Amino acid sequence: MKLLIADDEPAVRALVHVTLEGDDYEILEAADGVEALEVARGEAPRLVLLDIMMPRLDGLEVCRQLKADPDTSDIVVVLLTAQAQERDRDQGLAAGADDYFTKPFSPLALLNMVERVRHNQSGAD
Amino acid sequence: MRRLRVQLTVLLALLGLLVVAWGAAIFLAARDAARSNASLQTTVERVDELRRAATRLSRDFVTMETTRRAYLLTGDEAARQAGARAEESAVRGFRRMRQLSDRWRSLLPLVEGVATEYRAWVRTGQTELAAREVDARAAALVAARGNADRHFQALWRRQTDLEDQLARAQRASARSQDRTYETAQTLAVRTALMMLGALTLLATWLRRAVGAPADALRSASGRLAGGDLETPVELGVENELGAVASDLETMRRRLAGRMEALERLRHLSAQVVGATSLQRLAEVVLDGLRPEVGATRAILGAARPGGDLVLRALAGFPDPGVADDIVKADADIRQVLPLETLRAGQVVGLANLDRLAASPALRDLVARMGIRSLALVPLLSRGRFLGLLALCWTERHPLDREQEALLGLAGNQIAGAVEAALRLEEAERAAGEAQAVFYAIADGVLLTDPFGRVTAMNRALEALTGWTEAEATGRPYAEVLPLATEQVDGPVDLVSRYGRKVPVAVSSAPIFDARGRVVGGVDVIRDVSKEREIDEVKSALISTVSHELRTPLTLIHGFAELLVLRDLPAERQRSSAVEILDASRRLARLIDDLLSVSRMESGRLVLDPRPLDLAVVVERILSPFRAMAAKHTLRTKLPTSLPVVWGDPDKVEQILTNLVGNAIKYSPGGGEVLVTVDADGDAVQVSVRDQGIGMSPRDMGQLFEKFYRVDREEVRRAGGTGLGLYITKRLVEMHGGRLWAESWPGVGSVFRFTLPTSDELAGSGR
Numbered sequence: 001m002k003l004l005i006a007d008d009e010p011a012v013r014a015l016v017h018v019t020l021e022g023d024d025y026e027i028l029e030a031a032d033g034v035e036a037l038e039v040a041r042g043e044a045p046r047l048v049l050l051d052i053m054m055p056r057l058d059g060l061e062v063c064r065q066l067k068a069d070p071d072t073s074d075i076v077v078v079l080l081t082a083q084a085q086e087r088d089r090d091q092g093l094a095a096g097a098d099d100y101f102t103k104p105f106s107p108l109a110l111l112n113m114v115e116r117v118r119h120n121q122s123g124a125d
Numbered sequence: 126m127r128r129l130r131v132q133l134t135v136l137l138a139l140l141g142l143l144v145v146a147w148g149a150a151i152f153l154a155a156r157d158a159a160r161s162n163a164s165l166q167t168t169v170e171r172v173d174e175l176r177r178a179a180t181r182l183s184r185d186f187v188t189m190e191t192t193r194r195a196y197l198l199t200g201d202e203a204a205r206q207a208g209a210r211a212e213e214s215a216v217r218g219f220r221r222m223r224q225l226s227d228r229w230r231s232l233l234p235l236v237e238g239v240a241t242e243y244r245a246w247v248r249t250g251q252t253e254l255a256a257r258e259v260d261a262r263a264a265a266l267v268a269a270r271g272n273a274d275r276h277f278q279a280l281w282r283r284q285t286d287l288e289d290q291l292a293r294a295q296r297a298s299a300r301s302q303d304r305t306y307e308t309a310q311t312l313a314v315r316t317a318l319m320m321l322g323a324l325t326l327l328a329t330w331l332r333r334a335v336g337a338p339a340d341a342l343r344s345a346s347g348r349l350a351g352g353d354l355e356t357p358v359e360l361g362v363e364n365e366l367g368a369v370a371s372d373l374e375t376m377r378r379r380l381a382g383r384m385e386a387l388e389r390l391r392h393l394s395a396q397v398v399g400a401t402s403l404q405r406l407a408e409v410v411l412d413g414l415r416p417e418v419g420a421t422r423a424i425l426g427a428a429r430p431g432g433d434l435v436l437r438a439l440a441g442f443p444d445p446g447v448a449d450d451i452v453k454a455d456a457d458i459r460q461v462l463p464l465e466t467l468r469a470g471q472v473v474g475l476a477n478l479d480r481l482a483a484s485p486a487l488r489d490l491v492a493r494m495g496i497r498s499l500a501l502v503p504l505l506s507r508g509r510f511l512g513l514l515a516l517c518w519t520e521r522h523p524l525d526r527e528q529e530a531l532l533g534l535a536g537n538q539i540a541g542a543v544e545a546a547l548r549l550e551e552a553e554r555a556a557g558e559a560q561a562v563f564y565a566i567a568d569g570v571l572l573t574d575p576f577g578r579v580t581a582m583n584r585a586l587e588a589l590t591g592w593t594e595a596e597a598t599g600r601p602y603a604e605v606l607p608l609a610t611e612q613v614d615g616p617v618d619l620v621s622r623y624g625r626k627v628p629v630a631v632s633s634a635p636i637f638d639a640r641g642r643v644v645g646g647v648d649v650i651r652d653v654s655k656e657r658e659i660d661e662v663k664s665a666l667i668s669t670v671s672h673e674l675r676t677p678l679t680l681i682h683g684f685a686e687l688l689v690l691r692d693l694p695a696e697r698q699r700s701s702a703v704e705i706l707d708a709s710r711r712l713a714r715l716i717d718d719l720l721s722v723s724r725m726e727s728g729r730l731v732l733d734p735r736p737l738d739l740a741v742v743v744e745r746i747l748s749p750f751r752a753m754a755a756k757h758t759l760r761t762k763l764p765t766s767l768p769v770v771w772g773d774p775d776k777v778e779q780i781l782t783n784l785v786g787n788a789i790k791y792s793p794g795g796g797e798v799l800v801t802v803d804a805d806g807d808a809v810q811v812s813v814r815d816q817g818i819g820m821s822p823r824d825m826g827q828l829f830e831k832f833y834r835v836d837r838e839e840v841r842r843a844g845g846t847g848l849g850l851y852i853t854k855r856l857v858e859m860h861g862g863r864l865w866a867e868s869w870p871g872v873g874s875v876f877r878f879t880l881p882t883s884d885e886l887a888g889s890g891r
Contacts, residue, residue: 009676011704015683018697053672082675103675104682108690 001118002043004028006036006062007051007080016049019107020114033057037065040072047117049101049110052081052092060095067096076117080105129334129364136327143323147316154309161305165298172295175225175232179288182218185211186243186284190277193250197257215243235290239283246276338366345373354381379527386417386531394538403427403546407438410514410539417535418528420516422496424451427512427547433459434513441517447494454490461487467503468510472533474524475499498522502532504540511543569629569650572636573602575643589629589652591622606648616657619650628657666831673715673847677708684708718848722831725855732773732859736883739770739777739802739809746781747800756795759785763802768882770809776856777880780864783853784813784876792817792873808862808879819870828866829854853878 003025005016013029020027028043030036032055040048040062048066052059059079066072078099079092092100099113192208195201219240226232249272338360345358358377360370393413400406403425411423422441426434436451451458461483463473476498478491496517504511514536524532563570569586573579579597582605587593590605597605607620608631618626630653636645684701687693693701724730740763747759770777781800788798796816803810820828827833831851857864857878868874 009680011680011708012676012683014704015680015687018687018693018701019683019691021697082672082679104679107683107686 001047001114002026002028002045003047003049003114004030004036004039004043004045005049006030006033006039006054006059007049008032008054009051012051012080015107016110019111023111025114031055033059033062036062040066040075041069044072045075047076047078047114049078049080050097052079060091063092063095063097078113129366132330132334132364136330140323140327143320147320150312150316151309154312158305158309162302165302165305169295169298171225171228172291172298175222176288176291176295178218178221178225179284179291182215182222182239183281183284183288185215185218186277186280189215189250193254193273197253200257212247219243229294232287232290232294235283235287239280239287242276242280242283246273246280249273249276334362334364335366338362338364338370342366342370342373345370349373349377349380354384383527387534389413389417390531390535390538393535394542397539397542398545400542401546401549403438403543403550404440406539406542406546407440407514410535411440411516414516414532414535417531418500418516418524419522420500420518422494422517422519424515424517425512425543426515427543428510432464434462434464437512442494450490450493454486457484457486457490460484463501467501467513470503470505470533470536472503472524472529472536473501474529475501476521476523495519500524500528500532502536504536504543506540506544511540511547514539569652571602571606571648571650573646573648575645577602577646579605580645585652586650589619589621589627589650591625602646602648606650616653627652628654669831669847670719674712677712677715680708681705681712715848718852721852722848722855725852725859730859732776734771734773734860736769737772737774737777738767739811739880740767742774742777743781743800743802743811746778746785750785750789750798754789754798757789757792758795758797759800760797761800761802764804767802768804768809770880771883772860772880776860780853780856780878781811781813783849784878787849787876788813788815788817788874791815796873804882805879808881810877810879812875812877814873814875816873819872819874820866820868821870825866825868829864 001024003020005013005027006029007013007016008031010031013031017027026045028039028045030039034056036048036050036054036059037057039045048062050059050062054062059081063077063079066075066077073096076099077097078101079097080101080103081092082103089100101110101113188211189208192204192211195204196208219236222236222239223233226236253273341360342358345356348356349358354377358370358374360367362370390413393410396409396413397406400409407423407425410425411420414420414423423439424436425438425440427437429435436448439445439448439451466473478497478499479488494517497520498518500516500522502514502516504514516532563581564583566583567585569589570583571579571586572581579600579602582590582592582594582597586606590597592605608629609618609620609626610616616628617631619629620626630651631648633646633648635643636647638644684705688698688701688705721730743761743763747761750757751759785798785800792798792815794817797814798816799812799814801812801814803812829850831848833847833851854864857880861881862879864876864878866874866876
């Protein structure tokens, strides 16, 4: 299964890599919002992990655009944010995000979530 | 001056004497009359008695004659006896006649004549009788009879003479009585005429000495009563009435003087009404009262609500500095001031201050004021004690009652004006205060009339709106104060005349007059751009800090969890541990930087400056970099001799380390890092040049802002808190230096800063 991790922090991308390593995931990376949008449209990943605070285009906007585009609206969007306030969560859900992780997040919880998405997909297929 | 009384006494005494004389004259005349009347009466009575006796005698003569004749004719014995009885009666009659007439010598011969004739007649009669008895012869008889008749006729003549004589005497006495009465009457009438004359004289004199002056006095007092104080009162007499007139004249003069003084007081009160300040009032009052009482200086004190007096104005003092002396001696003055008496409205005259000044301080004060006497005039308005007017004389001056009364009146006259002046001053002060507050207040204030038109605006609002008060006055307030708001209850922006938007907080209130009617409105407009900016900065900072803290925390948490729960290959375990270590360092550095920023911003970061040789510091900080940075060439360009700079060694090292660290960090391709130190006037300039990625002009603008990081992958990869340059710049500025940068994307950057030399005073206090 293809998934995209978009975060301006290389170490965070590394963390996601290590978390999902060895489970037959194809992990794509993007360092900012614009790049994330390009990769998502080009590679059509099943799931996108989006950091909200990113240069050039923030995660919420990426999410909104992905959900607005019929080609990409099926992609499961999970937001990662360093901001734990209610306001951010509401904004994220309003932008059409499917799930929401607050930094610091648990890699195993992330793994569980990704597994669930894969099973749903295989169930649906 | 007792003349009138003496004159009157003398006159009355004379009058009394006259009355007594008149009475005596009448009394004496009456007594004389009475006396002569009594003697006349006796005479008359005797004359009457004599006449009666004479008449009886005559009757007896007739009886004797008739009986004798009858006897002679008839011989009747009875007739002879009757004749005898008549004879006896005649004898007694003669005796009586002699008795009665012994007082009148003129009568006695008459009576004796009658008696002689009688005797002759009786003898002839007896002869006749004898003739009859002896011989009744007719011849003898006839002869005898002829004799007897003759004698009888003689007797009868004599008797008639007597009676005539008596009747004459009776008439004479009556005449004499009448004469006595006439004399008394004449006397009484003359005396009465004299008295009438005297009374007329008295009346004339009274009219001249008393009546006319009394009339003049009456009309003079009438004039006075009628208010005519112009005409003098003069009598020209020198008695008691003249004295009364001269008293009246004195009274008139004093009254006229009082009236004149009152008139001048009226002028004074008219003038004081025009005096709006207490100072002016004191001068006017002094000018007005000087001609009346001679005082040359005046002090005006006003009562405070607490009851003590405050000096408010001086007039006529050559040295105004006396005011300070009076204020200084306030406590001593208060001790001797008869406040209770003054409060009761009583003017107090202090004629001899030399004796009165009890304390040395007061003696000094009195000497410095140069006065000898004082009059304290209370100023009462509708019973309220407003203050005190003290009039001063440079010489001794005891107040007389008239002046005291005048000053009391003057006090009443000017009290109203004093009250008005006090009120006015108070109102002006309050208005001045209000105006000063209005214009000085930092918030914008706008006053409007009930129709919303601007009546006043203060300086702060002029600055906010761009309108001047003169331009704005009379315009609708919405034109001067256009407010824009995006949502109800949201933040409000004021749009200035030139389109600038200023976030404001507005509070408005109506202005009421005393009767509760709205007479206008007040709007207070506070420029809250600072507050809003601070709010925005604060929330941005919190969000940034939270983000910056959570990122390393995420890494630590994430890799640690993987290490604990996942069975990672050994190589992965190691790289995860390195990530954790890096993240921990980053976290620690972030916290250090945040604390530095906080200390600097709150002023708690204190420099410990001392003279420094920058060449030495540069060499010292470069050595660890040289050990680490393999790809970079670190070079220095130091002159042989450098001025000593003034700086905190640790902080200068921090500045240099940050700049050199950045130069290495942002030239990932390696290259040369050149550190140059040069003397630059009063300062030493240090520049750090790299051949790194460089920056765009947009980035340069925000380079020194907190948490600003150039938005590039290389930068992100290099890590960093976004606080380094901010802190560095602040540190340089704290030393009194300057930090700036030049950069060309893809070519490299130069960061330069200056530090003052030790000759120059460093900003060590920051």
